[in-house]
Amino acid sequence: MMLIPCPFCGPRNEDEFSCWSEAIPRPADPSSLSDAQWVDFVYNHRNPKGPVREQWWHARGCRRWILVERDTRTHDVLSASAAAP
Amino acid sequence: MGVEELPVQRFSFLSLLRNALRYRKGWQRMWRNPEPKRRYDVVIIGGGGHGLGAAYYLAKEHGVRNVAVLERGWLGGGNTARNTMTIRSNYVRPPSVPFHEGSMALYRELSRELNYNLMVGRRGMIAFLQGTAAARTAARMANTMHVYGANYELIDVEEIARRVPAFRPPARPRLPLLGGVCQPDAMMARHDAMAWGFARMADSMGVDIIQNCEVTGIRRDGNRVTGVETGRGRIDAGKVGMAVAGHGSVVAEMAGIRLPIEVQPLQAWVSEPVKPFLDQILVFSGYGCYMMQSDKGELVIGGPTDPYPSYAQRGTFPIVEQVTAAVLEMFPALARMKLLRHWAGVLDIVYDGSPIISRTPLDGFSVDVAGAGGFKTTPMAARMHAWLIANDEPHELIRDFGLDRFERGRLVFEGGVSFNR
Numbered sequence: 001m002m003l004i005p006c007p008f009c010g011p012r013n014e015d016e017f018s019c020w021s022e023a024i025p026r027p028a029d030p031s032s033l034s035d036a037q038w039v040d041f042v043y044n045h046r047n048p049k050g051p052v053r054e055q056w057w058h059a060r061g062c063r064r065w066i067l068v069e070r071d072t073r074t075h076d077v078l079s080a081s082a083a084a085p
Numbered sequence: 086m087g088v089e090e091l092p093v094q095r096f097s098f099l100s101l102l103r104n105a106l107r108y109r110k111g112w113q114r115m116w117r118n119p120e121p122k123r124r125y126d127v128v129i130i131g132g133g134g135h136g137l138g139a140a141y142y143l144a145k146e147h148g149v150r151n152v153a154v155l156e157r158g159w160l161g162g163g164n165t166a167r168n169t170m171t172i173r174s175n176y177v178r179p180p181s182v183p184f185h186e187g188s189m190a191l192y193r194e195l196s197r198e199l200n201y202n203l204m205v206g207r208r209g210m211i212a213f214l215q216g217t218a219a220a221r222t223a224a225r226m227a228n229t230m231h232v233y234g235a236n237y238e239l240i241d242v243e244e245i246a247r248r249v250p251a252f253r254p255p256a257r258p259r260l261p262l263l264g265g266v267c268q269p270d271a272m273m274a275r276h277d278a279m280a281w282g283f284a285r286m287a288d289s290m291g292v293d294i295i296q297n298c299e300v301t302g303i304r305r306d307g308n309r310v311t312g313v314e315t316g317r318g319r320i321d322a323g324k325v326g327m328a329v330a331g332h333g334s335v336v337a338e339m340a341g342i343r344l345p346i347e348v349q350p351l352q353a354w355v356s357e358p359v360k361p362f363l364d365q366i367l368v369f370s371g372y373g374c375y376m377m378q379s380d381k382g383e384l385v386i387g388g389p390t391d392p393y394p395s396y397a398q399r400g401t402f403p404i405v406e407q408v409t410a411a412v413l414e415m416f417p418a419l420a421r422m423k424l425l426r427h428w429a430g431v432l433d434i435v436y437d438g439s440p441i442i443s444r445t446p447l448d449g450f451s452v453d454v455a456g457a458g459g460f461k462t463t464p465m466a467a468r469m470h471a472w473l474i475a476n477d478e479p480h481e482l483i484r485d486f487g488l489d490r491f492e493r494g495r496l497v498f499e500g501g502v503s504f505n506r
């Protein structure tokens with residue numbers, strides 16, 4: 001069970017959140033991407049065994065988006081911050 | 086050189102009897118334990134059912150016998166030994182149904198073919214339809230399946246109660262129960278036996294099965310694969326096939342390739358054994374969980390994948406709680422049963438829920454990503470992967486399961502009980 005330190009609500013049970021995906025910056029000009037580059041952005045993610053930065057949504061809490069850094073081997077939460085300042 | 090050169094020992098009633106009379110001293114090892122050679126024509130990474138099966142079919146159907154299977158742990162110790170063994174073909178997209186039906190047909194013959202008892206048994210599976218959307222999807226799925234000759238019957242609640250006498254429709258269900266849909270030909274089989282059966286026959290045809298041998302790098306010359314780095318040194322190979330279930334991204338990264346997958350844990354747990362009372366596999370679709378009774382009498386219960394990526398090979402508690410509540414809503418009488426064991430495996434969930442059996446941008450390097458429910462597909466996926474390796478192009482049965490489908494926008498969307506996107 002993970003305790004996620006929501007920057008707005010403090011430490012909360014993982015069950016209140018929903019994990020969206022790896023935090024991958026949106027391409028600045030999507031229409032200039034080739035199909036292959038678009039597939040890389042949408043589907044071909046790093047999916048790492050180790051630390052990863054993800055977008056989480058505090059769905060059953062403050063309903064804000066946050067960035068969570070977490071280790072996929074151990075479920076250790078390394079940090080959590082607001083997704084948008 | 087003793088055991089190394091003996092042909093495979095056949096199992097039969099007579100051989101059992103003979104060995105019983107000789108105090109069981111006549112059994113030989115089921116496969117050798119060779120040192121890796123410097124070079125193989127084909128190296129398969131991953132000694133689960135998919136990898137061992139690929140080696141078996143390469144040797145048997147394509148005469149490619151200079152093959153090694155490299156397994157970082159022990160044979161079948163990954164998801165092959167962790168899954169709940171249901172074999173079914175209730176899928177909704179045209180490419181999926183013949184693929185899964187074909188796999189079921191292979192399963193029915195496999196014990197004989199491998200001379201190894203996989204304990205394949207027809208069980209029947211009933212999915213509860215908890216809501217109109219579920220009922221509509223089931224009707225559509227039944228139509229698709231009928232086109233391909235697979236049997237999928239819609240039944241009403243009385244019929245569920247008739248087929249599952251232990252079930253009494255709950256008086257105040259959380260989700261409305263409209264009926265069920267039954268695949269009478271669904272099966273169960275012994276998971277370890279499949280890995281061992283493939284391993285034994287592959288070994289007898291000359292395949293080297295090398296355990297405790299983790300692949301740590303993939304070697305290339307320009308755009309062509311030339312071998313692998315392992316914990317036991319470098320091994321050259323003409324071709325390399327990957328079948329590592331929950332480690333697809335880790336191994337593909339060694340080849341500089343990213344795959345459209347996300348790793349998610351899937352959990353299961355079993356109760357204490359009780360007298361047989363349930364011969365069907367029950368799926369509570371609305372709650373994303375399922376239950377059946379094993380040959381040993383234990384209730385086997387499984388849920389959806391955990392809702393975030395993890396390689397930890399352990400599940401999280403909310404899923405256990407959610408699934409247990411669902412099972413107890415349907416079978417309140419089970420409330421006092423004790424749970425004995427609980428475990429999780431890690432699955433490479435493909436974004437469209439279908440398998441990937443494909444060439445990759447690196448020549449000679451192919452991947453077989455089982456996806457969510459890959460026990461049922463093991464014989465067919467392995468056979469198709471072997472075909473792909475031998476012929477350098479996909480068999481028509483898997484043409485739609487290539488990596489290129491993502492770029493071409495031809496995704497094969499399937500959802501399983503274990504798929505939560």
Ligand SMILES: Cc1cc2nc3c(=O)[nH]c(=O)nc-3n(C[C@H](O)[C@H](O)[C@H](O)COP(=O)(O)OP(=O)(O)OC[C@H]3O[C@@H](n4cnc5c(N)ncnc54)[C@H](O)[C@@H]3O)c2cc1C
Pocket residue numbers: 130131132133134135136155156157158159160161162163164165166167168169170171172298299300301328329330331332336351352353387428429430431432455456457458459460461462
């Ligand atoms: C709880 C649970 C229930 C399930 N229930 C069902 C079900 O009812 N029906 C169904 O069809 N499917 C089910 N599945 C899915 C099914 O188990 C898998 O899809 C299938 O077993 C995958 O087979 P595999 O041979 O590809 O993988 P595995 O058996 O996991 O084999 C992959 C092997 O690769 C090895 N490996 C990994 N990295 C390396 C490396 N770098 N070098 C060397 N070796 C490596 C691993 O050690 C492992 O042994 C379930 C899974 C789980 C976890």
